[in-house]
Amino acid sequence: MPTGPESGTASLYVCGITPYDATHLGHANTYVAFDLLGRAWRDAGLEVQYVQNVTDVDDPLLERATATGVDWTELATSQIDLFRADMEALSVVPPTRYLGVVEAVDLVSAAVRDLEAAGAAYRVAGVDGGPDGDVYYPVRVADGGAEGFGSVSGYDDETMARFSAERGGDPDRPGKRDPLDPLLWRVEREGEPAWEAGDLGRGRPGWHIECTAIALEHLGMPVHVQGGGSDLVFPHHEMGAAHAHALRPQARPYAHVYAHSGMVALDGEKMSKSKGNLVLVSRLRAAGVDPAVVRLAIVSHHWRADWEWTDEVLTEAQSRFDRWARAVARPSGPDAGEVLAGVRAALAHDLDAPAAVAVVDAWATASDAAAEEAGAGAPGGVEGAPDLVRRTVGALLGVVLPRV
Numbered sequence: 001m002p003t004g005p006e007s008g009t010a011s012l013y014v015c016g017i018t019p020y021d022a023t024h025l026g027h028a029n030t031y032v033a034f035d036l037l038g039r040a041w042r043d044a045g046l047e048v049q050y051v052q053n054v055t056d057v058d059d060p061l062l063e064r065a066t067a068t069g070v071d072w073t074e075l076a077t078s079q080i081d082l083f084r085a086d087m088e089a090l091s092v093v094p095p096t097r098y099l100g101v102v103e104a105v106d107l108v109s110a111a112v113r114d115l116e117a118a119g120a121a122y123r124v125a126g127v128d129g130g131p132d133g134d135v136y137y138p139v140r141v142a143d144g145g146a147e148g149f150g151s152v153s154g155y156d157d158e159t160m161a162r163f164s165a166e167r168g169g170d171p172d173r174p175g176k177r178d179p180l181d182p183l184l185w186r187v188e189r190e191g192e193p194a195w196e197a198g199d200l201g202r203g204r205p206g207w208h209i210e211c212t213a214i215a216l217e218h219l220g221m222p223v224h225v226q227g228g229g230s231d232l233v234f235p236h237h238e239m240g241a242a243h244a245h246a247l248r249p250q251a252r253p254y255a256h257v258y259a260h261s262g263m264v265a266l267d268g269e270k271m272s273k274s275k276g277n278l279v280l281v282s283r284l285r286a287a288g289v290d291p292a293v294v295r296l297a298i299v300s301h302h303w304r305a306d307w308e309w310t311d312e313v314l315t316e317a318q319s320r321f322d323r324w325a326r327a328v329a330r331p332s333g334p335d336a337g338e339v340l341a342g343v344r345a346a347l348a349h350d351l352d353a354p355a356a357v358a359v360v361d362a363w364a365t366a367s368d369a370a371a372e373e374a375g376a377g378a379p380g381g382v383e384g385a386p387d388l389v390r391r392t393v394g395a396l397l398g399v400v401l402p403r404v
Contacts, residue, residue, distance in 0.1 A: 004224050009047045012038065013215045013255075015228040015236065016098075018055040019079035020064040023086040024278040025298075025309050026229065026264045026271040032295060032398070033261040033303035033351070034227045035092045039396055040347045049096050051218045053211055054080055056100040057193055057204055059168075060273075072193070076100075086281040089291035091398040097218050101210045104217075108205040109197035111213035111247060112184045116199075120246040121184055124175035133201055135185035137209075138177050139242060152241050152258055153234040163234045168207055182239045184209050208239035212247070212254075215240075221248050226255035230306075231270075233260055262301070265308040279309050289314070292400045293321045299353040299397055321399070324360060327367040328390040329404050334366040336385035340392045347396060360393060 004010030014034045017027060038048050055061075056076040065072035080100075087094070101108065112135055115121040120141050126132045139149050155163070157180075164180050165171050171179035183206035188194035194202040205213075215223055221244060226237060237258055244254035263270045266277045284294055297317035301307045327333060342359035346352045370381055390401045 011219045012050045016052045016054040020061040023281045030261045052095040105195045108213040133187040136181040152238045212240045212243040221251040223255045230260040262306040327364040328386040332381040332383045333385045336388040
C-alpha cells in the first residue's frame with residue numbers, strides 16, 4: 001500500500017458495516033489496518049480526509065429486525081453505537097466523515113438519476129406480483145480499457161458470477177440484461193422503508209451505488225485509497241468503480257489504489273455473521289481483555305494476510321503486551337531512536353506492522369537484558385528512552401501502553 005502523496009491531503013474511503021450485529025474480529029482487522037495507514041500518513045505530515053459509510057438500511061438489517069421483533073431503526077442505532085464504542089476502545093481514529101445511507105438517500109438517488117440520464121441504468125418489470133421499476137446498472141456499458149469493468153478484481157466471468165450470487169447479487173432476477181448487473185434502486189415494497197426520489201419513485205438505494213455516491217461527494221475523484229476487506233473486491237468495489245467511471249468519465253481512475261485486508265478465521269472458517277462463528281470485540285472487552293491487547297494481536301499479523309484467531313493468539317499478544325509495558329515502565333533503557341526509525345520504515349513498506357512489532361520486541365528484549373544485568377538497581381541506558389518507545393507504539397501502532 002502506498003503512503004499517498006508526498007505532501008498535502010491524502011484521501012481514504014473504507015466501506016463500513018451493515019449494523020445488524022456486533023463488531024467481530026474480522027471487522028476489527030479491517031478498520032485497524034486502515035487506521036495504521038491513516039497514522040502513517042499523519043506521521044508523514046499529510047492531512048487525512050477519511051470517509052466511511054454505514055449501510056443502515058439493507059436486507060440483512062431488515063430481516064434481522066423482523067426476526068427479533070425490533071424496529072429496524074432501533075437495531076441499526078444500537079449496533080452503530082456498539083461499533084463506534086468498539087472502535088474507540090481499539091484506538092481507531094474516527095473517520096473525518098461517518099455517513100449513514102439513510103442520511104445520504106437524496107445524494108444516492110441523484111447519482112442513480114444521473115446514471116440513467118447517461119444511459120448507464122435501466123428499469124425492469126416486476127416479478128411475482130412485485131412492482132415495476134427496479135433500476136439496474138448494465139455492467140457491459142463499461143468500456144474494456146484498463147479501467148473498464150473487471151479491472152479492479154481481474155476475475156473472469158465464471159468467478160464473477162459465483163461471487164455475485166454469494167455476495168448479495170441477484171443473478172437470476174428476470175428482466176436483467178446481464179446476470180451480473182447490480183441493483184441501483186429498489187422501488188417500494190409493502191412494509192419496507194422507502195424514500196421519495198423524483199422520477200425513480202419511492203424506494204431505497206442498492207448497495208454498491210451508496211458508497212460511490214458518498215465517496216464522490218465527500219472526497220472527489222480520484223480517491224487515493226479505496227479500502228475494505230478482501231471479500232469486497234467483487235462485487236462491491238468492482239461495481240463501485242464502474243458506477244464512478246460512468247458518473248465521472250473524464251476523472252478516471254476512481255481510486256489510485258484498491259487495498260483489501262485479509263480475512264480472519266475461527267475454527268478454520270472465515271469469520272462472518274452469516275456463519276455465526278464470531279469472536280466479538282465487545283465480548284472480549286466484557287470478559288476483561290484489554291482492547292490494547294486485542295489490537296496488538298491484530299497488528300502482529302500483516303494487514304493483507306488471512307489468519308486465524310485462537311486462544312494462543314490472544315495469549316501471545318497478552319504476553320507481548322506485558323513485556324512491552326514492563327520495559328516502558330523503566331526510567332531508562334536502550335536507545336530508542338532506532339525504534340522510532342524502525343517502526344516508521346516498517347510501516348512505510350506496505351504497512352508491515354509485524355516488522356514494526358519485531359522492532360519493539362527487540363528493544364524490549366534488550367531492555368530486559370539490561371535490567372537483569374543491573375540487578376536490583378536501575379538499569380543503565382538512555383534516560384527517557386522507554387517513554388519514547390511508549391509514545392511511538394501508541395502513535396504509530398495505536399497500542400496504548402500504560403504510563404508509569
